[in-house]
Every structure is written in C-alpha cells, then in structure tokens.
Amino acid sequence: MMRRALLPALLLLLAACDSAPEIAFADASITLPDDPVDLPEGPGREAVIENCTACHSPSTMLQQPKVSREKWESIVGKMRKLYKAPVDEAAAAQVVDYMVAVQARPEAAR
Amino acid sequence: MNDPRLSRRALIAGAGTAALAAPALASIGAKLGGMIDLALPGGPSLRPTTPAFPGKGEMIVQRIRPPLLEAPMEVFREGIITPNDRMFVRWNWQMPTEVKAAGHRVAVGGAVKNAVSLTLSDITAAGETVEVIAINQCAGNGRGLSEPRVTGTQWGNGAMGCAKWTGVRLKDVLAKAGLAAGGSRVRFAGLDVPLTDGAPQFIKSIPMDIAMRDDVLVAWGMNDEPLSILHGFPLRIVVPGWFSTYWVKMLSTIEVLTGEDDSYYVADSYRIPAQPITPEAKDFPTVAITAMPPRAFITSHADGATVALGKPLMLEGIAMGGDAALERVDLVGKGWEIPCDLGPDEGGPYAFRRWSVNLPQVAGDFDGIGVRARNVNGAVQPAALVWNPSGYARNVIERITLRAQ
Numbered sequence: 001m002m003r004r005a006l007l008p009a010l011l012l013l014l015a016a017c018d019s020a021p022e023i024a025f026a027d028a029s030i031t032l033p034d035d036p037v038d039l040p041e042g043p044g045r046e047a048v049i050e051n052c053t054a055c056h057s058p059s060t061m062l063q064q065p066k067v068s069r070e071k072w073e074s075i076v077g078k079m080r081k082l083y084k085a086p087v088d089e090a091a092a093a094q095v096v097d098y099m100v101a102v103q104a105r106p107e108a109a110r
Numbered sequence: 111m112n113d114p115r116l117s118r119r120a121l122i123a124g125a126g127t128a129a130l131a132a133p134a135l136a137s138i139g140a141k142l143g144g145m146i147d148l149a150l151p152g153g154p155s156l157r158p159t160t161p162a163f164p165g166k167g168e169m170i171v172q173r174i175r176p177p178l179l180e181a182p183m184e185v186f187r188e189g190i191i192t193p194n195d196r197m198f199v200r201w202n203w204q205m206p207t208e209v210k211a212a213g214h215r216v217a218v219g220g221a222v223k224n225a226v227s228l229t230l231s232d233i234t235a236a237g238e239t240v241e242v243i244a245i246n247q248c249a250g251n252g253r254g255l256s257e258p259r260v261t262g263t264q265w266g267n268g269a270m271g272c273a274k275w276t277g278v279r280l281k282d283v284l285a286k287a288g289l290a291a292g293g294s295r296v297r298f299a300g301l302d303v304p305l306t307d308g309a310p311q312f313i314k315s316i317p318m319d320i321a322m323r324d325d326v327l328v329a330w331g332m333n334d335e336p337l338s339i340l341h342g343f344p345l346r347i348v349v350p351g352w353f354s355t356y357w358v359k360m361l362s363t364i365e366v367l368t369g370e371d372d373s374y375y376v377a378d379s380y381r382i383p384a385q386p387i388t389p390e391a392k393d394f395p396t397v398a399i400t401a402m403p404p405r406a407f408i409t410s411h412a413d414g415a416t417v418a419l420g421k422p423l424m425l426e427g428i429a430m431g432g433d434a435a436l437e438r439v440d441l442v443g444k445g446w447e448i449p450c451d452l453g454p455d456e457g458g459p460y461a462f463r464r465w466s467v468n469l470p471q472v473a474g475d476f477d478g479i480g481v482r483a484r485n486v487n488g489a490v491q492p493a494a495l496v497w498n499p500s501g502y503a504r505n506v507i508e509r510i511t512l513r514a515q
Contacts, residue, residue, distance in 0.1 A: 023230070023231075023234040023330060025211035025214075025230050025330070025336065025344050026211060026336070027208070027209065027210050027211050027212075028208070028209050028211075028336075028338065028339045028343040028344070029207060029208040029209075029339070030164040030165070030207050030208075030338075030339045030340070031164065031207065032163065032164070032174070032175065032177065032207060033160070033162040033163065033174065034174070035174035035175060054305060055175075055305055055306075056173075057173050057174040057175050059158070059171065059173070059174060060172065060173040060174075060178075060263075062154065063154050063157065063172070063264055064154075064261055064264065065150070065152060065153075065154075065254075065259035065260075065261065065264065066152065066259075067259075067261060071261065075261065082309070082310070082374070083304070083306060083309040083310075084304075084306045084307060084308035084309045085306055085309075086306065107153050107154050107155075107156075110154070
C-alpha cells in the first residue's frame with residue numbers, strides 16, 4: 001500500500017510514496033460492440049454506406065440536429081479536404097442529398 | 111491489422127452491407143438496451159443506452175465507432191467520485207483494441223537533451239507516485255443543449271466525471287530526457303490514428319508552465335484500477351482544471367516544442383470566439399479552449415419532477431469550480447436567489463463538491479430554477495448561454511421546473 005502524505009500547502013490532494021511502487025501492467029484487449037443500426041431508405045443511401053460508415057456509425061448520423069443543405073455541403077467538404085476522406089464529387093452530392101432528405105422527415109420516421 | 115490506415119477499397123469493405131430494411135432511430139434502443147431522452151431542443155433527442163461496452167455499465171450511446179459514451183445524470187446523484195464503469199468515453203479516432211504492456215513505449219523527444227524511448231517501468235519509476243482527484247470533462251459537454259443547435263457530438267451534460275488519478279508528474283518524465291533551451295509547449299500523441307492517409311492525427315499540446323505543474327500527470331491509475339482500453343490504457347495525461355481534450359489517452363509520444371503549435375487540433379479546432387459572437391458571424395478571432403469554467407447541477411430532481419405542496423423540500427446536487435476551487439453555489443429562480451450549503455471538501459479544488467439547500471415550505475411550482483456556481487477567482491456561471499459555433503465550454507445555469515401538488 002502507498003503511504004499517503006497530504007500536501008495542504010498546495011491545496012491539492014496529492015499523495016506521495018517513499019519509494020517507487022511495483023506497478024504491474026497486464027496486457028489489455030477488448031471487443032467492441034457493432035452498431036446495430038441500418039440507415040433508413042433515401043436518395044444516396046448507398047453512397048453514404050460506401051463513403052461514410054467506415055468512420056461514422058449510422059446512429060451518429062441520424063442523431064445530428066437538423067441543419068441546412070449548405071451546412072451539410074460544408075461538412076462533407078470538410079471530410080474530403082481536411083480529413084482526406086476518399087469521396088468523389090458525385091458521391092459527395094449524393095451524401096448531402098441523403099442527409100437533407102432524412103432530416104426532412106419527422107424524427108419518428110428516420 | 112498492422113496499418114490502420116485504409117484505402118478507399120478497404121473503407122468500403124469495412125462498412126459491410128447494410129440490409130435494405132429501414133428501422134427508425136427509435137428502434138436502436140430495442141437492439142442495444144434501453145432508450146433515454148436527453149431533452150435536446152428540437153431533437154433528435156432519444157439515445158440508446160447499453161451496458162454492452164467492455165468494463166462499462168449502462169451508458170448513453172452517442173457513437174458506436176469510435177466510441178462516444180455518455181453518463182446518465184443519475185450517476186451524479188451520490189458522492190463526488192464517478193465509478194469507472196460510468197465515466198464518459200470519448201475517442202476522436204479509432205483506438206487499438208489490444209495493447210501489449212511489455213511492448214509499449216513512450217517516445218520523449220523534440221527540444222530535449224537526449225531523446226528517449228521509455229517502457230512502462232521507466233515511466234512508473236520516473237518519480238514519486240502522485241494521486242490527484244480531478245474532473246475529466248469533454249470540451250463539448252452539453253453541446254446538444256445549444257440553441258441554436260450546432261453539429262458535432264450531441265452530448266447532454268454527462269460527458270464529465272470525477273476520478274482519482276494515479277501516476278507520475280509529467281515534469282519527472284520530461285526530466286528523463288532533459289529539457290533543452292527554448293521549450294515552449296509539450297505535445298502529446300497516442301495510439302489512436304486516423305483511418306485515412308493525410309488526415310490530422312489527434313495530437314494536443316499544453317504550455318510549458320502548465321506542463322511543469324506538480325499535479326499534471328502521466329497517469330496509469332483511475333480510481334485505484336489500471337486504466338482500461340476505453341479510458342486510455344496504459345497511460346494518459348491528466349491536466350486538472352483543464353478540459354479533457356488535453357488528457358491524451360494511450361500516450362505514446364511526448365514532444366517538446368519551441369514555438370507555437372500549428373497542428374490542427376490546437377490551431378484550428380477546439381477553439382472558441384475570442385469575444386462573444388452571434389450565430390451569423392463569420393471570420394472572427396478565436397482562442398483555444400483550455401481551463402474549465404464553474405458549473406453546477408441539480409441531481410436530486412429531474413426536470414418536470416413533482417414535489418409535495420406545503421411540505422419542506424431539500425434540493426441536492428454537485429458543483430465544480432473549474433480551474434479553481436468552488437467558492438459558493440446559489441439556487442436561483444426568477445428574481446430570487448438562495449445560498450446553498452456546500453458539502454465537505456472531499457476531493458480538493460478540481461473535484462466535484464456536493465451542495466444542498468433546504469426550502470422550508472413548497473408554496474407552488476418552481477419554474478426554471480437552477481444552481482449557479484462561483485469559484486474563488488470570481489468566475490461565475492452566466493444566466494444566458496454564451497453561444498459558440500462548436501458548442502464548447504457550456505456553463506450557462508442549467509434550469510429545471512418542479513411541479514407542486
């Protein structure tokens with residue numbers, strides 16, 4: 001066990017040890033769950049699956065607040081230019097169409 | 111996979127083939143666990159909850175891959191320490207799901223006398239072992255509550271938690287390499303890397319004076335357990351009082367810079383307007399988000415809860431001073447305010463602290479009441495949101511309504 005020594009002068013809850021402790025690190029490994037969500041039907045859905053889902057869970061896309069077509073164009077542009085997403089011009093337009101179309105629906109229908 | 115970067119072909123292959131069925135967002139919960147309503151203005155507001163992530167309890171799923179998990183506010187009803195299985199999880203890029211301890215190295219380089227590659231044993235032996243209790247809060251915590259809404263992870267207020275962190279001082283690790291003259295900032299990188307070639311790596315830096323603080327750590331322990339993979343095994347940076355964007359996880363590189371940091375996540379992202387702006391503003395000067403402002407939350411009652419008319423009422427919750435100790439908490443309503451009692455200082459200036467207030471008699475509904483924290487530096491929560499386009503550093507007074515009957 002570490003022996004705790006408070007350092008009130010620093011007003012910090014710090015504890016110090018007299019000698020270096022033996023810290024054992026075990027290898028770590030986990031398995032992450034899959035995203036169970038499918039994207040709803042809509043124009044450009046295949047382009048979204050091919051170009052977006054490797055980095056963005058479908059659920060995340062569907063949880064975004066409703067924003068303008070211009071904003072989606074800006075977001076897709078940022079993915080291409082800044083994050084180097086390999087999305088061609090035609091696919092980018094389809095992705096924007098899809099997000100605008102899905103967001104135009106009532107929430108319960110997305 | 112040796113090279114985590116993906117070609118376009120691999121990106122497509124990795125996406126799998128989704129069935130043509132079209133379940134709505136509301137069906138996610140049935141597949142994962144439950145659903146929770148985060149009351150995000152204008153929606154979509156429902157989020158699935160699941161205990162399915164390794165080492166985690168019931169968490170709100172903001173993203174599956176890379177994981178973004180939020181704590182339900184009920185987690186904060188008791189105590190000041192957030193259990194490890196309820197601490198929020200946030201990764202910018204996909205992280206490895208397996209890390210071998212013996213093979214892990216932390217490279218310390220840049221403006222140092224002797225660049226070194228340190229094993230985990232080298233790190234733990236670099237100096238005295240230190241513990242600090244500190245709140246870990248995402249810079250975007252509460253973003254989903256912004257009005258007007260902004261894009262990004264739509265967090266409620268659960269992208270925060272308070273833990274006891276164990277490690278060695280960053281300055282002791284830097285001393286293994288020896289600082290050369292002219293060091294201005296210290297930059298960190300972890301094992302999480304972009305999926306696409308050329309995209310910016312998630313690297314972050316802090317000024318040298320912050321790096322030299324006695325409570326800034328290279329940590330391996332979280333509430334007396336080893337860091338889990340989701341929380342940054344084997345090592346993460348801890349900067350008490352600063353937003354967790356600087357608390358780089360799966361630490362693998364420490365680099366001493368001699369000038370400004372022009373990397374994307376410091377120079378272009380995680381920034382707020384230097385002065386308050388309107389949502390229509392363009393081309394305004396920005397500053398990096400760094401230190402946290404004070405915040406407070408009512409945890410004893412949810413918005414819309416019913417209270418007993420004519421009876422006494424006790425409200426309770428948590429508060430934080432941010433980058434300085436909490437000084438006071440006040441319950442505020444429309445045209446009135448009542449000082450709250452602070453609980454014992456259990457965790458020091460960077461921890462949550464509990465508060466409570468006893469109201470002798472409920473005379474009617476409480477419309478839009480909230481709690482307002484002030485820290486010892488005089489920083490106080492504003493009554494109105496200071497809106498910014500990325501929804502960072504939210505600290506407006508959070509308000510609820512209680513119905514008397």
